[in-house]
Amino acid sequence: xxxxxxxxxxxxxxxxGHQMITSLGFTIDEHIDSLRQSETGIRWxxxxxxxxxxxxxxxxxxxxxxxxxxxxxxxGVSYTRLEKMALLSIHDALTASGIDLASSSTIFLFATxxxxxxxxxxxxxxxxGEKRAYLWETARVIKDHFSNPNRAITVSNACVSGxxxxxxxxxxxxxxxxxxxxxxxxxxxxxxxxxxxxxxxAIGTTPCRPFDSQRDGLTLGExxxxxxxxTDEHLAGTNGREPLVSVAGGGSSNDANPISGPSRTGxxxxxxxxxxxxEAGLTANDIDHLSAHGTATEYxxxxxxxxxxxxxxxxxxxxSLKGYFGHTLGAAGIIESVGLLASMYNREIYATKGYQNLGxxxxxxxxxxxxxxxxxxxxxxxxxxxxxxxxxxxxxxx
Numbered sequence: 001x002x003x004x005x006x007x008x009x010x011x012x013x014x015x016x017g018h019q020m021i022t023s024l025g026f027t028i029d030e031h032i033d034s035l036r037q038s039e040t041g042i043r044w045x046x047x048x049x050x051x052x053x054x055x056x057x058x059x060x061x062x063x064x065x066x067x068x069x070x071x072x073x074x075x076g077v078s079y080t081r082l083e084k085m086a087l088l089s090i091h092d093a094l095t096a097s098g099i100d101l102a103s104s105s106t107i108f109l110f111a112t113x114x115x116x117x118x119x120x121x122x123x124x125x126x127x128x129g130e131k132r133a134y135l136w137e138t139a140r141v142i143k144d145h146f147s148n149p150n151r152a153i154t155v156s157n158a159c160v161s162g163x164x165x166x167x168x169x170x171x172x173x174x175x176x177x178x179x180x181x182x183x184x185x186x187x188x189x190x191x192x193x194x195x196x197x198x199x200x201x202a203i204g205t206t207p208c209r210p211f212d213s214q215r216d217g218l219t220l221g222e223x224x225x226x227x228x229x230x231t232d233e234h235l236a237g238t239n240g241r242e243p244l245v246s247v248a249g250g251g252s253s254n255d256a257n258p259i260s261g262p263s264r265t266g267x268x269x270x271x272x273x274x275x276x277x278x279e280a281g282l283t284a285n286d287i288d289h290l291s292a293h294g295t296a297t298e299y300x301x302x303x304x305x306x307x308x309x310x311x312x313x314x315x316x317x318x319x320s321l322k323g324y325f326g327h328t329l330g331a332a333g334i335i336e337s338v339g340l341l342a343s344m345y346n347r348e349i350y351a352t353k354g355y356q357n358l359g360x361x362x363x364x365x366x367x368x369x370x371x372x373x374x375x376x377x378x379x380x381x382x383x384x385x386x387x388x389x390x391x392x393x394x395x396x397x398x
Contacts, residue, residue: 012246012397013170014236016180017097017228019089020338022221022325023058026068026088032342034324035350036370041325042207042219052195056207058221058326059189060085075145080116080128085224086142086186093226098235099180101146107178108152110139111165111185113330115156118190142184150178155330158384159293160252161185162333166227166392167250173231180232185334186224193329194220200260202297208327210294210320210352211301211366213359218295221326225335241345248282248377248395251275255387262299262383266306269381269389273311276391282377284312287393289349289373291340291380294320295327296354300383305360313379319367323353333382337392344375344396 019027023041024034034041046054062081069084072091079087090101099106112135119125119133131137139152155165162185169181187193197203197220204217229247230236236244251272255263263269277283290313292304308314321339328335343349351369358366376396383389 009174009176011174011231012233013173013229013231014233015227015245015247015341016099016230016236016239017093017095018226018338018341019093020223020225020335021060021085021089022223022328022335023060024325026064027092028342031339032346035339038351038353038370040207040323040353050189050191050194052191053198055203056219057189058219060222078128080132081118082116082186082188083138083141086184087145089224089226090182090184093228096239097228099228099230101148101182104149105179106148106182107150107169107172108139108143108148108182109155109165109169109184110142110152111155111161111183111330111334112187113156113158113161114187114190114193117192118188120192158386158388159329159332160382160384160388160390161330162335162337163380163382163390163392164252166247166334166337167252167390169229170247170250173229179230181229183227183229183334184224185331187329187331188222189220204296207354208296208322209354210296210322211305211358211360212355213357215296215301215359218297219322219326221328223325223328223331223335225331225338227334227338243396243398245341245344246395246397247392249276249278249280249393250391251279252390254389257387259386262303262387264303266303266310268387269303269307269383270310272389272391273307273313273379273381276379276393280393280395282393286377287313287316287379288375289343289378290316290318291336291378292318292320293382294322294352296322301360303383304381305362305364308364309362314362314364317349317365317367319350319352321350333380333390337380340378340380340394344378344394347374348372
């Protein structure tokens, strides 16, 4: 079939595997236990080699990462810290999925902001080579581990990279280019990224408090998340998860605002939300739960409250997961979407860690404690530097 013969269709794109690695642990169950108990992985860290100034951050345990990688992945190849997280995440997401990653019908997408940023150091660069720091090269190394013949797609658009990668993968599957997609998001904390956010005075003096009146900045985090998508409903039903969940719609927009600050009106994120709802064939009244970007910076949380209200979502139970494992940058959209899937599969909503009193101009419904609730249609939103916004709708099927 030639490229001109590909046509978009409305067949569902199902989630058939998912996994996340953060400071909370290396499995979905570890994360769910912490989310239910409102336990955070954020810690005060004083490490001048990693952080120009001491601050609260969320770090993946290096010793556990090394041990788990050695136990689960038998390979003679040297991998970086980020690549180890990524490969572990994909391996565990594959469990019971039935997807052949070595098939030409499977495409890899890699969402990140800085990738192997730690390779800029002279010692690391000497060991792995300068080329390994290129994002496309990291993506190639990861997909080559699984002997995948296709060229991996790298999505790097600030903090919406993860959500955009999910939407891009779903569109490629609907168009018939591929039958399956591995959507990976991974980012690590480095002195480079920490210095950048500290120079903006964006780092909070306490663990982040999304949407709270006392919030004063974000908390950096790191990790990896994987979502495996397929158009094969039979394969989607083999993962043992109920209900079946599909990527029902997505949207994106740009604020055309100063590069380091979001829109002051929320109109542009509202546009992305409405686009995702339209594509999913839903209205605001159909959404049961909203997973917000919720960075705990002054302007982001204000903007989101305005956007959600413009979209008619002000009464929808809304949370942010960043109080548990920080802002994982380009991986955030995927890691937090995996958390949202956990909510849908387990029929529960997790509290917004750090939230006590509403501190945004619009009266949105921030979830302040764990609750059990059946969820059918959920929306994930993201925003980032450069005025980028992206949204995705997940839909449960009987």
